[in-house]
Amino acid sequence: MTGLRVDHLSYAYGAKQALNDVTFSVEQGSFCALLGPNGAGKSTLFALLTRLFTSAQGTIEIAGHDMGRTPRKALREMGVVFQQPTLDLDLTAQRNMTYFAALHGLSGKDAQHRIDAALDRLDMRERAGEIVRNLNGGHRRRLEIARSLVHTPKVLLLDEPTVGLDAAARRSITDHVHALSETEGLTVLWATHLADEIRDTDQLLILHQGALLQQGLSGELRAGKPLADHFLAMTGATA
Amino acid sequence: MNAYLIALKAIIGREAFRFVSQRGRFIAALVRPLLWLVVFAAGFRAALGLSITPPYATYITYEVYIVPGLCGMILLFNGMQSSLSLVYDREMGSMRLLLTSPLPRWWLLFCRLLASTSISVLQVYVFLAITALYGIRFAWYGYIALLPALLVAGVMLGALGLALSSAIKQLENFAGVMNFVIFPMFFLSTALYPLWKMAESSELLHDICAFNPFSHSVELIRFALYGQFNGFALIWTGLAGLIWVALALWGYDPARGLVRRSGK
Structure with a gap:
């Protein structure tokens, strides 16, 4: 079963094409890394995946639910961690969690x-x-x-979740989320521009200038070279 | 409890908590109309003569005249303040969190609108309690009749803020809203001067004031405070409210709206 499927998705801000015919799918329970330099279209892809806005071209399926036709079912199966922090700083951790649970109708x-x-x-x-x-x-x-897991979603989307963290915290979070996909069968899409967060067994998408350059198993794609070098070679050559 | 109500309760609870914890905002919201009442109105009392027009049955002082306008001012500033916090929320991402809820988007926006209106209404009553201590009092049934009028006017102004917030890309642009929306709406209304007084000075000014939906919210409040019902003001306020609500829903519509164009 597919956890997440994106089919021929395109998006433009006026004349500026931000995403161009992006197609990929992630199996249920897989960890998929979306690697791309700044401005590659990661944020636009996340905005479309989380239905901040919609595109007339292409389809998005979350755990089998079409985002265009049954958006509320699709959103119910999805947990999101945005790049910008979205916690209420003046509330306790518990109250932040309760507020979020209520937004999903849980009390x-x-x-x-x-x-x-x-x-x-x-x-x-x-x-x-x-x-x-x-x-x-x-x-x-x-x-x-933790908050994004309260409504027990099947798919977890994380947009550069380690931005601004030190090495130890980054490692801890990367490990936690890998464990979630391995032990809980959660489908994970992890956007990043840091190659060292990705393991050889992860599925990898390389996004550049709004188009997918490569997809496959990370270990196979890098073909013996360090992933960071491979990534630079891919995105540098066409820049 | 139903999922819709759980979300409504949580959103109102969050707004209320934020409001209570931002004590500065609470005091600022009260000091503004009180300054107008005590300083501006006291100075104007001598300069401005008021004739007996409905809903007034007798001669009134300028301070009495200006109170409904200042109630409107609280609603207007709060409506805009809540849209400011929406823009802030959007920049900070918590608006996005709200919009990923599986509940329909119109309901989520409506919850926000209701939350900010309830807080405005609460502030108006605190303001009226202080004016009562200052010596300006109304009949008890006026305070009760006021509640529905405040809700209608508050939702209308909150919806305007909501519509604006979908159009504003950044927090910085909000200063423009202050200058081009709040001040003209307040000054070109019946909040400070009655319509006939405006007509004496300029026909154009009079027409603008008569058209301004904020004037009608103020009149709705003014009549309600005297236990009277102003149907025309209600229709005009309601109509403006519907237009703003429609614009706000359009602005936040994922397929068409302004959020999409700004990419935020």
Whole structure:
């Protein structure tokens, strides 16, 4: 079964083409990295995947639900971690989680069970009572990932989730999310411009100037070279 | 509880909490109309003579005249302030979080609108409590009749803010909204001077004021405070509200709206 499918997706801001005929699919339970330099169209792709706006060209399917025809079913199966932090800094971690659960129509005991489970998965349970402003960058990110799991989505989208974090926090978050796809069968799309966050067993998409240059298993695509060099060779040659 | 109501409760709760925790905003929102009342109106009392026009049954002082306009001012500034926070939310991403909820987008926007209106209404009542201490009081049924009028006017002005927020790309552009929306709307209305007084000075000014939907919100509030119903003002306010709501929904429509063009 496909977790995420994007078919012939194009998008333009006026005359500027931001995405050009992008087609790919990610199997349920796979970790897929979307690698692209700044301005490659990653943010536009994420805006379309999360239905901030829609495109007339192409289709998006989340866990089998067509985003154009049944957007609410598709959104229900999707967890998102945006590039910009979206936590309420003055609220506790717990209250941030409750607010999000309510946006998904969850409340009471059911919501609390889900919140506790999600916090546990990211080792954040003991910080539930802390004000978010007092958490460090890495913990805030982990909280956002935990939050995106509250409604038990099948697909998790993360837009450059490690921006601004130190090496240890980056490693911890990358490991956590890889574990989620391995143990929980979650389909993950991880956008980044940092090649070292990607493992050889990950599926890899290289996006450049709005088009997909390459897709396949990361280990196979890099063909023995370090991935960062391969990435630079791919995107530098056509720049 | 139904998913729609759970979300409504959470969104109103979040707005209320933010409002309470931003004590500066609360005080600023109260000080502004109080300054107008105490400083501006007191100075104008001597300069401006008011004749007896409905809903007034007797001669009134300028301070009494200006109170409904200042209630409108609270709603107007709050409506715009909430759109400011929407632009801020969008820049900060929490608007995007809201929009990824599987509930219909119109409902989510409506929840935001209702949340900001409730807070405005609360502020108006606090303002009226202070004016009562200052000596300007209304009949008890006026305060009750005021509630629906405030809700209608508040939703109308909040919807205008919502429509504007979809069009504004960045926080910085909000200063323009202040200059080109809030000030003209307030000054070219019946908040500070009655219509007939405007007509004495300029026919054009009078026509603009009579057209301005904010004038009609103020009149709706003014009549309600005296336990009277102004149907024409209600229709005009409601009509403007519907237009703004339609524009806001269009602005946030993922397939057509302005959010799409700005790419934010």
